[in-house]
Amino acid sequence: MPPPVRGAGMRNDAIAAQAAAWIVRLSGDDEAGRARARAGFSAWKLADPRHAQAAAGMEELLAQLEEVRGQAGGSARPARAALGSVLATAPPKRARRAVAALGAALALLAGPAWLSANTWRPAWLLADLRAGSGQWRSHTLDDGSRITLNGASAVNLRFDSRRRTVELVQGEILVDVASDAARPFVVETPQGSMRALGTRFTVARQGPATVLSMLESRVAVRSASGGEASVGAGQRVTIDAAGIGAPTPIDPASINDAWRLHQLAVADRPLAEVLAQLQRHRSGRIEFDPATVAGIRVSAVLPLDDSDGALTLLQASFPQLRIRTITPWLVLVEPKKE
Numbered sequence: 001m002p003p004p005v006r007g008a009g010m011r012n013d014a015i016a017a018q019a020a021a022w023i024v025r026l027s028g029d030d031e032a033g034r035a036r037a038r039a040g041f042s043a044w045k046l047a048d049p050r051h052a053q054a055a056a057g058m059e060e061l062l063a064q065l066e067e068v069r070g071q072a073g074g075s076a077r078p079a080r081a082a083l084g085s086v087l088a089t090a091p092p093k094r095a096r097r098a099v100a101a102l103g104a105a106l107a108l109l110a111g112p113a114w115l116s117a118n119t120w121r122p123a124w125l126l127a128d129l130r131a132g133s134g135q136w137r138s139h140t141l142d143d144g145s146r147i148t149l150n151g152a153s154a155v156n157l158r159f160d161s162r163r164r165t166v167e168l169v170q171g172e173i174l175v176d177v178a179s180d181a182a183r184p185f186v187v188e189t190p191q192g193s194m195r196a197l198g199t200r201f202t203v204a205r206q207g208p209a210t211v212l213s214m215l216e217s218r219v220a221v222r223s224a225s226g227g228e229a230s231v232g233a234g235q236r237v238t239i240d241a242a243g244i245g246a247p248t249p250i251d252p253a254s255i256n257d258a259w260r261l262h263q264l265a266v267a268d269r270p271l272a273e274v275l276a277q278l279q280r281h282r283s284g285r286i287e288f289d290p291a292t293v294a295g296i297r298v299s300a301v302l303p304l305d306d307s308d309g310a311l312t313l314l315q316a317s318f319p320q321l322r323i324r325t326i327t328p329w330l331v332l333v334e335p336k337k338e
Helices: 012-026 031-047 049-056 059-071 077-089 092-109 252-261 271-279 307-317
Strands: 129-131 137-140 146-149 153-159 164-170 172-176 185-189 192-196 200-206 209-216 218-223 228-232 235-240 263-270 285-287 297-303 321-327 330-335
Touching: 012 031, 012 049, 031 049, 129 137, 129 146, 146 153, 153 172, 164 172, 164 200, 172 185, 185 200, 192 200, 209 218, 209 228, 209 252, 218 235, 228 235, 252 263, 263 271, 271 285, 271 297, 271 307, 297 307, 307 321
Parallel strands: 164 185, 285 330
Antiparallel strands: 129 153, 137 146, 146 172, 153 164, 172 200, 185 192, 192 218, 200 209, 209 235, 218 228, 263 297, 321 330
């Protein structure tokens, strides 16, 4: 059982740390252990009004952890993976504080912010390969191909003797495909599939669309609606419910540099899209109303490893915006009032 909080001056993050410890115990694999934890958690809540306040923001989170357990066949691995990812993505000096903030952040945001955020969806937790918010992960696959995932991204792998398939669950990946004439290499999303022809390219999930950017060679694209196209180096296409959009030119060297330097390079893109991409590189939330920023378009190179710095650059470029940091886990972006 977590040690009791003593003294009126104990900081709220210490209470939140204890609440986070209870989450771990309440999401364990052993049913008897979970039953003991539930009894202890009830006693802990009654011991101090501050405990009850911290717990109030976690009741729905615990229910969602049970949902994740059900989808994982009774395993608590995904729940523990999420807690581990919070630790892994926080800078060393803030790692313990990041876990302590789980309970406080839930209460402050008045909702299940942890699992309802894009990163912690059950599909992400159950994926074969994943990167947490702000992480960059590279993996060499069994066939020698190399895949790099950036913030809050996840993929599932289905390799057999006839086909190499990567399902992009969420986020964005950079793929370097190893040659294998007997087994096509295919990336799949709900919007369609992309069959590599010995190549290097990126694929991003952006809301109801998939964006393919070709850096080398060619890819054969097939949309879910049945359309087909061949996309070559220096071209980008968007695939959505309407099919495959017209290709637009890109600079492969700039995109390669952006991935190497962990940057976001955009040219005349909607601010809402830029904020959504920055969101995947933050442990907290960037809240905004897409309708209120619909007319703002961005051309910039932004540092993804320093999302605070990226937001500062956006504020300087668009003085009509008001960007407020409420807590380290919540930023509000809105137009300034007349």
